[in-house]
Amino acid sequence: MLQEIIFAGFGGQGVLLMGQILSLGALEQGNEVSWLPSYGPEMRGGTANCSVVISDTPIGSPLVLKPNAAVVMNQPSMEKFEDAITPGGVMLVNSSIIPLKAHREDITTHYVPCNAIAEELGNAKVANVVMLGAYIGATGAVSFDAVMAAIRAKFAGKKAALIEINEKALRAGMDAVK
Amino acid sequence: MTTKVLFEKTKVLTDVPFHYCPGCGHGIVHRLVAEVIEEMGLAPTTIGVAPVGCAVFAYDYFNVDMFEAAHGRAPAVATGIKRVQPDKCVFTYQGDGDLASIGTAEIVHAAHRGEKITTIFINNAIYGMTGGQMAPTTLVGQKTTTSPKGRDKDWSGSPIRVAEMLATIEGSAYIERCAVNSNANIIRTKKAIRKAFETQMAGKGFSLIEILSPCPTNWGQSPVEAMKWLEDNMIPYYPLGVMKEV
Amino acid sequence: MAKKLMKGCEAIAEAAVQAGCRCYFGYPITPQTDIPEYLSARMPEVGGVFVQAESEIAAANMVYGAAGAGARVMTSSSSPGISLKQEALSTIAGAELPCVVLNVMRGGPGIGGIAPSQGDYYQATRGGGHGDYRQIVLAPASVQEAADIMYGSFALADKYRMIVMVLADGFIGQMMEPVDLPMGATPEVEKPWAATGWTPESDRPRAVINSLYIKEPDLTKLHERFAARYAEIEANEVRYEAYQLEDAEFVIYAYGTMARICKSAIAILANEGIKVGMVRPITLWPFPTKAVYEAAALDSVKSTLTVEISAGQMFDDVRIGVNGVKPTEFLGYAGSKIPTVDEIVAKIKSMKGVE
Incomplete structure (x- = not known):
């Protein structure tokens, strides 16, 4: 297995965290993994993205230029990364705020209204975890249990109260791409 | 016949002969610093930092563990030493090119952090080692090899008063300006140096003694003329006294 | 111990602490600011020293002071900051002191950019500062290797009384990968040359930490020591x-x-x-x-x-x-x-x- 994923969106949409939780989940299920953020001034309010590579074997390039999956949380990210996805790849689109439809026909596109789903669950902040659920639902790259273990580790201690809502969000995301 | 010892050189100076010019103040100040270290019983725990400038070979003269620092960086080097050996007595010995020009950031921030070190600052209003160029402390009108018509205030600014400046910084604990142009002033200088080391060892913060010191060679004067020039020209611009004591 | 997902900079900083480094002097600069941030919290926990200096120049001169006083000490920076440190690094080389310097390289010259680069290879491998000297330069290719290299660097620096530079690119610093952190301090060597306070009764000569060798043949002798040391390193320390x-x-x-x-x-x-x-x-x-x-x-x-x-x-x-x-x-x-x-x-x- 070799999954090369780009998570992209506005700063503040939890894009980097999404990648980190997925990476932790991949580590949890015994894969090799690397997480590489974009960094610098572009992080301050502009668009942010991170590359995650998950593999059965040691990882070569941690920098992903041609992802086989892209999770786009805002329109500029979709415009930037849709063309980069390898044929047969997957794109997950935050349809709550992106009105565009994919022009590529050689990839599978899922439209997930993750903001709306998160609001229905009662916490708008978990939109990123909804999207992460959609990603694992669409690709099966990392198991639900492994991602939940990562979420438990990430929200251990003071933030433990948030684990339940994040579990609901993850499941709702998976259901959205069934 | 019985003999009586009337004077003995401090053991905190080595037997290496000073290389300083006739009438230079460095030799006087070296002895004062060494005597204070000896009298306070600090020699076994003292680590000194020599500058770049006329006192570059101070590490050959002070009979304690010594460092030689890059030009102006002695306060940073002393910070490194003191932070890993906080129980030691750490001092820097710096001239006005070293401290007041290339090393202003280091001295200001050593004071700003309240580093528990002592700085002996020799102000002779000129660059000595390189042969008499203008220093930030050179007086307006004073002729040097890089201000041949005398320092022009509009062109080169007015001399910087280091003791007053550092006294404004919260982290400084003891700042005094002295001179070594007379016996009375030399005795006062020694007292000030002792006070500075006491301040350090009490953990109160940064201490600095600025010492007005003659440079007959580069001033183009005899040693006696230089003492007088210092009194007539430097002291009016650089008033003596305690600038800060906490 | 289970592997932990760690950012390169943090893994490097923690590996330094594990290796017995108790002294850090630095200045913030992208993309390695995670190092001083991490160590500002970590050093006090282990009774160590952390100073955010007024400049890269001062930080590197503090390293000189601490190294001469016998401490295991490091600094870190990124390309423009490494240029500023060269004055002290040349001094440290001349005084034959051990220390570890991390350069998380970004693009140059000048202020350049902040994205990853390998533009400082010449500077790192040809000395960096003025004078005819070498430093050991190690280049990691993963977060794990970065941690392992940083961990081993202090013993290497102590062994040869030299600067060890860890030359990482911005990827290594910012990337997260699973890491197994090395644990337990690496062997320390005796430092009888360190300035720790002296009297004529001490069982060592008075310490003079210095890079000034004005009387020949002192400078020639320094370079003869360098040549012998460099030959030994070339024979024993090559890694690929x-x-x-x-x-x-x-x-x-x-x-x-x-x-x-x-x-x-x-x-x-x-x-x-x-x-x-x-x-x-x-x-x-x-x-x-x-x-x-x-x-x-x-x-x-x-x-x-x-x-x-x-x-x-x-x-x-x-x-x-x-x-x-x-x-x-x-x-x-x-x-x-x-x-x-x-x-x-x-x-x-x-x-x-x-x-």
Whole structure:
């Protein structure tokens, strides 16, 4: 297995965290993994993205230029990364705020209204975890249990109260791409 | 016949002969610093930092563990030493090119952090080692090899008063300006140096003694003329006294 | 111990603490500010020293003071900050003191950019500051290797009384990967030369920590000591990774993250039946000159390719190593433009003469 994923969106949409939780989940299920953020001034309010590579074997390039999956949380990210996805790849689109439809026909596109789903669950902040659920639902790259273990580790201690809502969000995301 | 010892050189100076010019103040100040270290019983725990400038070979003269620092960086080097050996007595010995020009950031921030070190600052209003160029402390009108018509205030600014400046910084604990142009002033200088080391060892913060010191060679004067020039020209611009004591 | 997902900078900083480093002086600069941030919290926990200096210049001179006082000490920065530190690094080299310096490289010259680069190879391997001196330079290619290298650097610096520079690119600093952190302090050596307070009754000579050797032949003698030490290091400390060299038709030379990107290209080429091997220098000084030659000299090898995020700096050392035994080609860009997997694949194919 070799999954090369780009998570992209506005700063503040939890894009980097999404990648980190997925990476932790991949580590949890015994894969090799690397997480590489974009960094610098572009992080301050502009668009942010991170590359995650998950593999059965040691990882070569941690920098992903041609992802086989892209999770786009805002329109500029979709415009930037849709063309980069390898044929047969997957794109997950935050349809709550992106009105565009994919022009590529050689990839599978899922439209997930993750903001709306998160609001229905009662916490708008978990939109990123909804999207992460959609990603694992669409690709099966990392198991639900492994991602939940990562979420438990990430929200251990003071933030433990948030684990339940994040579990609901993850499941709702998976259901959205069934 | 019985003999009586009337004077003995401090053991905190080595037997290496000073290389300083006739009438230079460095030799006087070296002895004062060494005597204070000896009298306070600090020699076994003292680590000194020599500058770049006329006192570059101070590490050959002070009979304690010594460092030689890059030009102006002695306060940073002393910070490194003191932070890993906080129980030691750490001092820097710096001239006005070293401290007041290339090393202003280091001295200001050593004071700003309240580093528990002592700085002996020799102000002779000129660059000595390189042969008499203008220093930030050179007086307006004073002729040097890089201000041949005398320092022009509009062109080169007015001399910087280091003791007053550092006294404004919260982290400084003891700042005094002295001179070594007379016996009375030399005795006062020694007292000030002792006070500075006491301040350090009490953990109160940064201490600095600025010492007005003659440079007959580069001033183009005899040693006696230089003492007088210092009194007539430097002291009016650089008033003596305690600038800060906490 | 289970592996932990850690950011490169944090893994490097923690590895330094594990190795027994108790002293850090630094100044914030992207992309390595995670190091001072991490250590500002961590050093007090272990009774160590953390000072955010007023400048890179001051920080490096504090390192000089602490190293001369016998401490295990480090500083870190990124390219423009490393330039500022060179005054003190030259002084530290001249005074024969041990310390560890991390450079998380970004693009230059000048303020340059903040994206990853390998543009400081010359500066790192040719001394950096003025004067005829060397420093040991180690280049990690993963977060785990960065932690391992940082961990071992202090003992290496102590052993040879030299600067060890860890030369990482911005990827290594910012990337998260699983890490198994090395634990337990590495062996310390006696430092009878350190300035720790002295009296005439002490059982060692008075310490004078100094880089001024104004009376000949003192400076000549210093360089004779350097030459002997450097020869010993060249004989004992060369490290590199030899990767899939068996039956290789082409050899790639690359270091740091660039070597990882090359591995992805090598995998693609292998799928198409083109066998490519790689020599990845881990020590940039001492450079694995012999390994570079031996790989190029293999009967199966037709030609070689050096890939860097620079205009071709390590390429000079590769050419010295290959020494004309096979052709040498280069792929790379100055600044922060990174040769891509596709470009590497295309370059090797063009060297083979296929589309």
